Amino acid sequence: MKPVIKLNTKANMLRCDDVYEALINVHTGLSPQESMRLNIKLVLFLTNHIGHADVIFEAIAKAANPK
Amino acid sequence: MSFEGIPIYKPKPYKKAPELSGVAGSRHPFVIVGSGPIGLALGLAMARKGHQVTILAAFDFISAGSKGICYSKEALDIFDQLGIGERIVKKGVVWNVGKVFWGDSSDPVYQFDMLPVKDQKNPGFVNIQQYYVEDYLVDALEQMDNVDIRWGHAVSDMTHDENGATLTVTSRDGDYRLETDYVLACDGSKSTIRELMGLDFEGRIFEDSFLIADVKFKQSRPSERWFWFDPPFNKGRTALLHKQPDDIWRLDFQLGWDVDREEAIKSENVAPFIKGLLGEDIEYEEDWMSIYTFQCRRMARFVHGRVIFAGDAAHQVSPFGARGANSGLPDTQNLAWKLDMILRKQAPESLLESYNIERTQGADENILNSTRSTDFITPKSEVSTAFRDAALELANTYEFARPLVNSGRLSTPTPYHDSPLSTPDSGEFPVGPKPGHVCVDAPITVNGKDGWLLESLGDEFTLLHFGDKPPSTGLTTLTIAGNNLALERYGAGTSYLVRPDKIVAARWAHAHESDIKKGFSRAIAQGGS
Numbered sequence: 199m200k201p202v203i204k205l206n207t208k209a210n211m212l213r214c215d216d217v218y219e220a221l222i223n224v225h226t227g228l229s230p231q232e233s234m235r236l237n238i239k240l241v242l243f244l245t246n247h248i249g250h251a252d253v254i255f256e257a258i259a260k261a262a263n264p265k
Numbered sequence: 266m267s268f269e270g271i272p273i274y275k276p277k278p279y280k281k282a283p284e285l286s287g288v289a290g291s292r293h294p295f296v297i298v299g300s301g302p303i304g305l306a307l308g309l310a311m312a313r314k315g316h317q318v319t320i321l322a323a324f325d326f327i328s329a330g331s332k333g334i335c336y337s338k339e340a341l342d343i344f345d346q347l348g349i350g351e352r353i354v355k356k357g358v359v360w361n362v363g364k365v366f367w368g369d370s371s372d373p374v375y376q377f378d379m380l381p382v383k384d385q386k387n388p389g390f391v392n393i394q395q396y397y398v399e400d401y402l403v404d405a406l407e408q409m410d411n412v413d414i415r416w417g418h419a420v421s422d423m424t425h426d427e428n429g430a431t432l433t434v435t436s437r438d439g440d441y442r443l444e445t446d447y448v449l450a451c452d453g454s455k456s457t458i459r460e461l462m463g464l465d466f467e468g469r470i471f472e473d474s475f476l477i478a479d480v481k482f483k484q485s486r487p488s489e490r491w492f493w494f495d496p497p498f499n500k501g502r503t504a505l506l507h508k509q510p511d512d513i514w515r516l517d518f519q520l521g522w523d524v525d526r527e528e529a530i531k532s533e534n535v536a537p538f539i540k541g542l543l544g545e546d547i548e549y550e551e552d553w554m555s556i557y558t559f560q561c562r563r564m565a566r567f568v569h570g571r572v573i574f575a576g577d578a579a580h581q582v583s584p585f586g587a588r589g590a591n592s593g594l595p596d597t598q599n600l601a602w603k604l605d606m607i608l609r610k611q612a613p614e615s616l617l618e619s620y621n622i623e624r625t626q627g628a629d630e631n632i633l634n635s636t637r638s639t640d641f642i643t644p645k646s647e648v649s650t651a652f653r654d655a656a657l658e659l660a661n662t663y664e665f666a667r668p669l670v671n672s673g674r675l676s677t678p679t680p681y682h683d684s685p686l687s688t689p690d691s692g693e694f695p696v697g698p699k700p701g702h703v704c705v706d707a708p709i710t711v712n713g714k715d716g717w718l719l720e721s722l723g724d725e726f727t728l729l730h731f732g733d734k735p736p737s738t739g740l741t742t743l744t745i746a747g748n749n750l751a752l753e754r755y756g757a758g759t760s761y762l763v764r765p766d767k768i769v770a771a772r773w774a775h776a777h778e779s780d781i782k783k784g785f786s787r788a789i790a791q792g793g794s
């Protein structure tokens with residue numbers, strides 16, 4: 199049996215202010231369409247890095263309905 | 266030559282029905298309605314098992330025109346079982362590699378191999394015009410004396426009950442009736458039988474049209490499937506190129522939804538696409554131009570008492586992935602052995618329900634795959650277009666994004682999960698096809714002769730044993746000993762109970778006769794569940 203991997207919803211990152219700022223700054227000067235494309239590329243990189251479909255599905259569900 | 270706008274490949278002889286000359290027809294065990302690849306393949310499978318076969322064909326010709334061209338390895342294995350596989354492979358164009366291009370770059374962003382497991386008899390795909398396939402099936406049928414193909418006889422009405430049906434058949438000499446125990450409806454996406462029964466056929470319609478240009482030219486190009494997203498010769502849309510036999514190539518261009526069909530296939534409107542793809546100075550002849558639109562849908566059930574649906578009559582998919590005929594052919598192979606055993610009273614009639622379960626599952630997987638491909642190829646929203654373009658952009662540079670690029674997931678066999686006919690594994694099997702999965706091929710030596718595992722499995726249930734001490738059973742047994750690739754693919758010492766459609770019904774690390782008996786009973790729906 200493969201271990202079930204859950205989405206980590208506890209604080210898990212040092213330098214979170216730096217990351218948050220970088221996520222926003224990279225959009226400077228972009229149109230809404232360009233921003234969307236950039237966000238999607240980020241999502242694709244990160245989902246692949248995470249590499250566990252169940253974790254992604256859980257994140258999608260929680261993002262769509264955070265409560 | 267054409268008839269009501271349908272181009273004719275080969276005329277076939279119409280004959281007056283004996284029923285119209287005062288000969289009282291006897292009741293048929295089954296009647297096949299439709300002479301497309303599915304009706305013909307089902308007829309041939311049943312004829313080879315010794316049954317009297319009647320096929321009703323609405324037209325008295327094999328039609329030409331642009332239909333299926335890509336036949337999968339699974340389809341080729343089925344054609345092998347029908348005795349025409351080698352003829353198809355010989356005539357066809359073999360290919361395994363597909364390339365995907367984006368924009369005006371001449372380097373592919375992604376490339377795939379349709380036959381990742383090498384050393385199998387058949388290639389990943391063969392391209393061949395559908396009329397050759399139909400013609401070869403008809404040739405094989407015509408060589409048998411238990412086959413009656415009624416060219417130019419169309420079903421126009423039907424009454425049915427739990428014992429069978431009465432078909433009204435319309436021919437140029439008038440209408441007549443046929444009594445039959447079973448109706449095998451292989452009458453295509455506009456199925457008359459389905460409509461006469463008022464049955465559902467639900468799914469998604471895709472609002473897009475495609476220009477299919479089959480053109481003839483001589484140019485040396487590799488036998489590969491080339492797919493373009495947003496090429497300069499069809500900006501913002503897609504294109505596909507495939508090689509067929511006889512120097513014919515299939516070019517397929519996405520056109521969008523609002524097109525004037527008549528205008529779109531005029532030579533002067535087609536030329537810019539063809540020259541855009543092949544180069545300004547290409548000299549070509551038009552073979553057949555057409556426009557198609559498509560849907561992804563299936564019937565809720567394929568078995569309605571003694572009326573059974575197969576092929577496009579039961580399910581329809583978008584062409585991306587070549588899953589039309591390629592998924593109808595396994596229907597015929599699945600149905601043929603079950604109906605054969607039922608007619609011989611070797612299996613209960615309830616075995617038919619497993620055809621319904623297994624093949625609706627197959628259709629769902631095909632519809633899922635072809636719907637996803639279609640959504641990637643023709644995104645329906647701003648966000649889905651942005652995802653598509655982002656995946657293509659990243660695929661250029663990063664390996665991880667390449668598998669996301671979906672230009673059609675080409676047809677591969679659909680496993681039957683949780684089939685009532687399968688015995689779940691007990692114990693661990695590090696390798697080998699699971700119950701419900703199709704057998705993998707391998708080169709083997711039988712009686713000192715080189716051959717292939719799949720073709721050595723006959724048309725009946727077989728116990729496949731990998732070792733030198735096969736368990737004793739009443740079943741046909743194929744023993745593969747020695748240190749070879751087959752053992753590597755199945756595991757030394759194992760035994761597999763293989764159905765006539767080459768699906769694994771059960772397997773054992775150390776088989777006992779009583780387990781094999783139980784597995785066999787279950788595989789033919791005999792005794793409890």
Ligand SMILES: Cc1cc2nc3c(=O)[nH]c(=O)nc-3n(C[C@H](O)[C@H](O)[C@H](O)COP(=O)(O)OP(=O)(O)OC[C@H]3O[C@@H](n4cnc5c(N)ncnc54)[C@H](O)[C@@H]3O)c2cc1C
Pocket residue numbers: 298299300301302303304321322323324331332333334335336395418419420421451452453454456457458477557575576577578584587588589590591592593
């Ligand atoms: C452009 C295009 C490309 C395609 N490419 C591929 C591909 O690459 N690979 C692939 O696998 N599939 C492909 N397909 C799909 C493939 O052509 C179909 O899935 C296949 O033809 C289905 O076979 P069938 O026998 O179920 O139905 P059909 O081929 O539609 O045959 C039905 C037959 O029933 C007959 N009939 C209808 N009504 C009656 C009646 N009342 N009485 C008697 N006879 C009747 C018809 O005349 C016809 O002969 C493609 C299709 C198109 C249009």
